[in-house]
Amino acid sequence: xxxxxxxxxGSSSLGDFIVxxxxxxxxxxxxxxxxxxxxxxxxxxxxxxDIIGSEPELTDVLSKVQRVIEAPGFDPAIPLDLxxxxxxxxxxxxxxxxxxxxxxxxxxxxxxxxxRDAREVTxxxxxxxxxxxxxxxxxxxxxxxxxxxxxxxxxxxxLLARERRxxxx
Numbered sequence: 001x002x003x004x005x006x007x008x009x010g011s012s013s014l015g016d017f018i019v020x021x022x023x024x025x026x027x028x029x030x031x032x033x034x035x036x037x038x039x040x041x042x043x044x045x046x047x048x049x050d051i052i053g054s055e056p057e058l059t060d061v062l063s064k065v066q067r068v069i070e071a072p073g074f075d076p077a078i079p080l081d082l083x084x085x086x087x088x089x090x091x092x093x094x095x096x097x098x099x100x101x102x103x104x105x106x107x108x109x110x111x112x113x114x115x116r117d118a119r120e121v122t123x124x125x126x127x128x129x130x131x132x133x134x135x136x137x138x139x140x141x142x143x144x145x146x147x148x149x150x151x152x153x154x155x156x157x158x159l160l161a162r163e164r165r166x167x168x169x
Contacts, residue, residue: 003049005020005042005051006058008061010065015032016033017065018035018039019058026078026081027129028129065133091121092136096133096134104138105144106141128150137160138160
């Protein structure tokens with residue numbers, strides 16, 4: 001029997017986003033203005049699954065994701081089904097341990113893995129398919145400046161500003 005991955009679209013002040021859920025949890029949360037391309041990307045990423053639009057079934061998830069985007073510090077209690085290499089999943093787990101309102105840098109994360117080379121950590125972060133809930137936006141350059149973000153530097157800057165303003169740390 002083929003796996004079923006359900007998806008739905010939501011809106012936030014930072015733009016439209018897509019959520020995708022397996023039976024185990026959230027496999028994707030991505031900002032996108034191109035619905036067709038985002039849905040095609042899900043089909044490519046999960047070729048062995050049936051990808052089904054299921055907005056009525058995901059209304060609660062959409063609501064929780066929208067709330068966490070708008071109100072940092074809110075715990076949406078959405079289970080995650082993180083899929084990547086063991087190294088990527090370990091990096092993503094480390095990201096989830098960064099408290100709301102705080103940041104770290106690529107080198108510091110690399111040091112936790114016992115290496116001085118931050119490139120592997122940076123590549124794993126760039127592959128993160130779950131925006132906001134796996135907070136890769138909390139990783140900045142060593143000098144504290146904003147670096148790239150899969151969903152746009154402007155979004156990253158705003159997410160960090162919201163977290164600072166929320167006082168949730």
